[in-house]
Amino acid sequence: MNNDNNEFLSEQLSASPERMLRLLNEQQIILDNAGVGICFILNRQVQRCNDHYATLYGYDSPAQIQGLSSRAHYPDDDSHDRIGREAYPILAQGRRFRTEARMQRCDGSLFWCRLTGKMVDPEDPARGSIWIVEDIDQQRRADDALKALTYQQQLILDHAMVGILFLHDRQITSCNHRFADMLGYEMRELIGQSTRIWYPDPAQWEIAGRYYSDILARGQAFRAEIQLLRKDGSLIWCDVRSKAIVPDDLRQGSIWIMMDISERKASEQALLQAHQALEQRVEERTQRLKQVVDDLHREIEERKLAEERIRHLAQHDGLTGLPNRTLFEQRLEEQIARAEREGHRLAVLFIDLDRFKHVNDSMGHHEGDMLLQTLAERLRQAVSGIQTVARMGGDEFVIMLPDIYDHTQVETFVRSLQQSLQPHINTGLHEQRLSCSTGIALFPDDGTTPQTLIQHADAAMYRAKANGRNRFHFYNPQLDREQLERVALENALFHALQHGEFELHYQPQVDIRTGRIDGAEALIRWNRPGHSLVSPGCFIPLAEECGLIGDIGNWVLEEACAQMQRWQREGIRLRVSVNLSALQLEDPGFCDRVAQILERHTLEPDQLELELTESLLMKHVDATVDLLRQLDRMGVHLSIDDFGTGYSSLSYLKRFPLDKLKIDQSFVREISIDQDDAVICRTIISMAENLNLKVTAEGVEQTEQLALLAEFGCHQYQGFLFSRPVPAPELAQLYRQSQTETEPAWEI
Template sequence: MNRQDQHFSNVIVESLVFLDAVDPPRWKGSFRLSAEHPAVDILIFNIRGRFQAVPARCPHEGYELTHCELINENTLVCPAHGQHTDLSASKFKVRQHDGQFLLSIDDNTIAGEGSETILQLREEIDKLRLANLKQQRQIHVITESMDAMLSESEQQKAKLRDRANQQQGLSRFVDRIMDTIDDLLFVIGSDGQIRRLNTAVERELGFNEAELLGIGIDSLLSPDERQALAGRLPALPWHVQSALFETVRLSGYYAGEHQLLGKNRDASKAIYWLKSSLLHSEQGKLEGAVVTALNITEFKNREIRLRLSAKVFDNSSEAIFITDPQGTILEVNTAFCVMTGYARSEVLGQNPRMLKSKLHDQVFYRRLWQSLLTKGEWKGEIWDRRKNGEFCPMLLSINAVTDKSGQLTHYVAISTDISHQKQTEQELKQLAYYDVLTSIPNRFLFKDRFEHEISLAQRNNTRLALFFLDLDRFKNVNDTLGHWAGDSLLQIVAARIQSCLRKSDTVARMGGDEFTIILPGLSGITDVTELARKLVNAMTEPVQINEHTVFVGVSIGIAIFPDDGDDFDTLTKHADTAMYAAKAKGRGIFQYFEAGMNEAAHQRLSLENALRLAIEREEFQLYYQPKADNTLSRVTGAEALIRWIRPGFGMIPPDRFIAIAEETALIIPLGKWILKTAFLQAREWAEQRPGFRIAINLSPLQLLSEDFIAILDDILAETRADPEAIELEVTEGLVMHDIDKASERLQQIRARGIRIAMDDFGTGYSSLSYLQKLPIQTLKIDRSFIVAYSDDPDSKEAAFIKTIVSLGQVLNMKVVAEGVETEPQLRLLQSYGCHEIQGYYLSPPLLADEFRKRWLDCGIIG
C-alpha cells in the first residue's frame, strides 16, 4: 500500500448488478458509510480501463440516472431538468478486487463530519429521500384516483350490464310473444324495409329471418298489387320507397286483402288480410310500422264454395228440396218449381206428402223411411204428382245431413224427371236389338233367336241351317262412291234377302257387309240349297244407286245343326269358315261347311305368322317387268313386283300373301322394304340409262298412313335416289277411298319430283273432274281390258281401250297398257297411239341381274 492509500477507507459495493442493455454498459450497486447511514445507490462505469462512480440519482430532485446515456464519454444529463454530472469530478475512487468493487473514501473526510464532502453527501441523500417521498405521494394520489375511477367504471359497467340484460330479456319476451302469434308479423322501418318478423313468416312463406331482414315489404306483394297501391297514392314531395308504408303513413292505419309471395313462387299464392299501424318512439318520432297478415285462404275458398253451391243449387237442372228432420220443406230450387208446377211460396213450410201420387203402397214408403233412418240415404224411382195433376216418374235420391256430433239436422232430396226416359225406354230396347241402317235384327237379337231355335230343334228332333253371307266388291262401291252409296246398297241387299225368306226365317246384319240367316224346322237340306241359289241369283242383279249402276255378288257359307255343331259359337265359326272357302273359289257361290275347311283356316293363320317372320328376315325379292315404247325401239322403265322366297316352300306368288298383308297391316313394313330396295335399284339404273324409271305399287294403307311422307323422305335421303327415276302407282279405288286426303298426299309426293301413275284404270268409279285435278302423269289400262280383246277392232273391248287411250291423250297423260301378251293386242294399241307397252309379249318379270343383262346391257334400246 502506498502512502496515498493510507488516508482512504475501503467500502465494498453491495447488491451489484451489471446492466448491458444500456450504452455504455454499467454496474449498479450500493454502499453504506456506517450502519446508521442509509445505503447510497451508485453507478460504476469503465471509462477506457478506469472505473468511475457517481450517485445513481440526480442530486436535484432524485430522478433516476441508471439508464441515461453518457455525453462526451464522461457526463450524465438528468432527463428532468438537464443537470450535468461529471464522472471525472466524482469524489469516489473505485477499484476492483477479487471480483468485487471497492469504493475508497478519504478518512479525513469521514473524520470531519462538518466537512463539505460529508455535508454534500448528506444533502444529496436528503434530497433523494425527499424526492422518493414526493414520488411515493404522487403515486399514492394517482393510485387512489385510479382506484376511484375504476370503482366508478365498474359500477357503471354493472349498471350497463343490468340494463342490457333487462333489454335482452325484454327483447326475448317480445320475441316469444311475437312467435306465439299465429298471424304473420312484420316490423318495418320508414323506408319499408323489414326490421323484425316472427316465426309464422318462415312457417308460411318459407323464408328464414336472414333472407327477409333488410328486404322491402313490398317485394312480398305481387307486381299488380304493388302497382295498385302506388296508383292510389297522391303526389308526394319525397321519393316513395314503399307503397305499402306510404299508404299506412297517410291515414295512420291500413287494412286490405292481398296475396303474399312465398319462397316457392310457382306454388299457389295464399290470400292474407293485412293490417298495419304506424310505430312511434317514446319521443313521438315516426320509426316505421307494424304489419300483421292473417291467412284467409280457407275462408276465401269456403266463400267461393258457398257461392258455387248456391249457384249449383239455383241453376241445377235437377229438382232439389231441403227439409228439417220432421220433413218440413225449408228450401227449394228453381228446377223444383218448374218440375212440380208449384211456386216457392206454396211449398215452403209444407210436407213432401203434398206430392204423393198414391201409386205406391204403404210398404214402399215404410221401406223408404227405414232406409233413411238406418242408412241415412235412399235412392230409387218414385211416381209423384204435379200441381196440375199429372203423374211424373222421378229418380229420387234422399240423404240425411248431420252436424259434427252426429245429430240429424236436415234431409236433402234430389229428383230427376225421367218421363222422357220412360217414354223412350221401349224404343231404346228396340234399337238395342235391331240394326239402325237396315231395320233387321242385329247380332244380339240374332244370337238370342238362334239359341231359341236350337232349343226347339233339339226338342223336335229337326235340323236348322245357318247362312253366313258376305257381299263381293262391296268395298269398291263404298270406297269409290262414298259411304252414302254403301249404306244405300246395304239397305237394298237387306230387302232382297228378306224377299227370299220364309216368315219363319230370320235374317240379321252382323256388321259391315256381313249378314246371317237362320232356317229352322228342316227335315233335309233341299230347302237350304234352293235358298242359297236364290240368294246368289238375287245378288247378281245390278243395283241402281241414284245415277250409278253397280254390280255386287255374294259369297255364302252354310253350317247345319246338328251335323256341323250344336251350339252358337261352333256353328257361326263353321259357317264363317265355309264363307271364306266360297270366296277363295271365286266368289259369287255358296259352300257347305266341310271338316277340311278348318285345316284351311289354320293354314291361313300359319301363313300370316310366317309372313310376319318373313318381313323380319327379309325373305323377299323384287322382280322387274320392262316397259317399252309402242314401237318396241327402247325400254323406258320397269315395274317392281314383289316375290316371297319362303324357305322350304319356294316362291310364294303375291296373290297368296298380299291380301293377308293388307288385312293385317303388314303391308306397312313390307311396303317400306319394297320402296327402299326399288329406290336403290332406280338410282343404279338411272345412272346407267338416263330417263329410265322404276314404277312401284302403293297400297291404300301405305299412302293414307299418317307417317308415309316422313318415311318417303327418309328413304329418299338414305338411298339418294333421283325422284325423277321413280314412279308410284295408285289405284282408282285407293284415290276415291278418301279423295281429299289422297289428293293431299299425292300433291306432297309430286312436290318431291316423283311421278304418279293411276293403275288399273277403268275398273273403278273415278270422276273425270277429280281425275283432272289430281297430280297424275300416267294412266295404266287395266290388264282385264287387254286380255279380253280377241283380234276384233270393232269389239266392245277395243272401244273401251280406245276410249281410255283417247282420255289420256286429252288429259296430256302418258298411257301404259299392261298385260300385253299377243301380236294383235300390240297392233291395236299401236294404232290407237298408246305410249308404252308392258306384258309377257315383251318379257316376264326378271331378277335385277337378269333384267340388266337382257334389257340394259344388250337389249332393244335404240
C-alpha cells in the first residue's frame, strides 16, 4: 500500500467505533451487491468472499467457502499450479493480473471465467490478494458456435456453382474459387484488389458505384447484367446480384453473387439485331409524319405545362409541394360556405414542429428541409378526401377537417396523426424523432372566417406547446386574454430591466458546526410597480423564452459583486453565490466579463461562487468543462445546485473542477421521516467528502433535519429554519448576530 493509503487506514483505525462500524457496513453492502465475484485469498486459501462469488462456484453462502483452498475451484492440479506460476510474479510487482481459465464448481461442472487479481500490499505479500471473478462461459460458447458457423459458410462458398465475393469500400475481402475462375485469376491475386480491375472503363466503374450504392443504402437488393473484363482482356457477361450486409451502414460491406451468362447474351444479341433491322425499315417510313404530329403536340403540351406550373407555383409551397396559405384560405372559405348551407361544422388544426429550431441550429438547414419534407409527406398521407393540409411557412402547417360532428371526432384524428409521426426519420447521417404541438379551432364556435379560425388555432397551438409539447389544445376565449397578459408581462419585463425594478435578496448559508453565517445565495426579486414582490419562478421562464435571461443574469452578477463590495466596506466579508443560465455558459466572453466585474468592485475571485444546475452541467459536457476550468484558474468558486436531480454519472462529475455540492431540497424535505432520502443525503455527503468537496443542504426547515445533516457530516445549510431570503441590510444584521455566538451550534 502507498503512503496515502496508509494514512487513510490510520485515520480509519483512529476513528470512533461507530464510524468504523458504518464504514464496514458500507463496504459489506458494496461487496454484497457487486455484479462480480470478489474474494480475499491468503496462502491460496479463501479468507472472505461475497455472495456472488459463492453463487458462481455453486455454494449457498460465502461461509461454505471460507477456509477452502483455492485448488477446490480448479479442475486439476496443473491448471491450479499454472495460474500460481503466472500470477504471483506479476502480483508481487504491484501490477494487476488478468487471465481467462476454466474453473470448477462444487458439483464438478466446469465453466469459463475471467480472473483479475491484485496484491493487497505488494511490499507485504503475507497480507494476501484480492480476486475478481466474472462468468464468461456463455460468451465463450457463443464464440465457439460462431467459429463452427463460419466454417460451414466457407464450405458453401468453396463449392458454390456461382461466383461469390465480399466487398468493403469496393475492395475484395474474400471470394470463392468459382468467381476467380470466371475472371481467370487465382484467388490470392484477387484478395485486396479494387473492383476497378474487372471494369473495361474507369468512367463505367464510377457510374456503377454511385448507382448501386444508392440502391444498397435503401436496403434494397441490386441486380443487373454487367459486362466484366477478364484477366486476359476478354469480356464476359454476368448476372450480378448484391445486397448490403447492414443496409443502414454501407461501411460494413456487401455480398455479391455473379453468374456467367455470356452464351445467353450472345443469343439475345443476335435476335435483337434481326429485330432492329425490321424495326428500322418501319421507322424510316413513319418518321416524317410522326415528326410533324409530335411537334404540334409538343407545342400544345408545353403551353399547358407552363400555365399549370405558374398556377401551381402561385398556390403551392416550393419546398414541400403542399398548398400554401393562399390556396388553403381559398379552400377553407369554400368549405365554410358549404358548412353554412348544410349546417355542418369544420375544424382547423394548426401544427408546429417541436424543437425544429434546435435541428436547424445544430445540424444545418439542409437537414431541417429534409425533416420538413418528411413531415409534409406524413401529413399528406394522414388526410383524405376533401381534407386539406397546407404549409403556412417555416415549420408551421395547417389541416382543414370538414364535416365534423363533435370534439371527439377531432381528438381521434389528432391522436392518429400523432401516432403516424412517431417512427424515426433518417435525415442524412442523423436519426430524428418527430413530435408536433397542435392547436384546434372549430367553425362556427371559434370563428366564421378563414383568418379568424387560423388565428385562433394558432393561439391554441401555443398553449399546447406550453403544456409540454407533443400535445393538442382546443381554442377558448381565455387564450386571447392570456396572450394579451403574456405580451403585457413581456413588455413589463423589458421595462423592468431598463428602469431598475429588479432587486436582490440574500439567503444566508450557515456553517453547521459554528452556527455562523459564512456565505449567502443571491436571489432575484421583481419589484413590479402596482404589484407585490414577484418571485423568479413567475418571470424567469418568460425571460428565457424572450431572450432576456442573459441580460438579467449579467445584472445579477454585477449587482451581487457590488453588494459584496459595500459589505466589505462595512467589515463584512462574505462569499456570495450566483446562479448561472445556459446563455451565460454559451457566451464566449463570459470569463472575461467575470474578471472585469471582480476587478471593477475590487473583489478577490474566491469571494464569488457560481452555481450551475446538474442538468445544465451535463448538457454540453466538453464545452462546460473548458469554461469551468478557466473560472477555476481565476480562483472563482464553483458549485452544483440541486444536486441529485440531474442523473449525472460519477465519472463525469470528477471531470469538473468543483468546490461544492448543494443537496436539492427535495431530498432534505423528508430526510427525518423517509429512510431513502436519508440514505441519499448521507451518500451524497460521503461521496463529496471523498472528492474533497464542501456540501450545502438546501431547504432546511426543521431542527430534526439539521440534526441528521450534522450527523452525516454536512458542512453548511440554508433554509427557513435560519432565515428566508432577505434584503441586503437585513442579511448584514443577521451576519453580525451570528458572529456573536460563543459556542458551536453542533458537534459533528
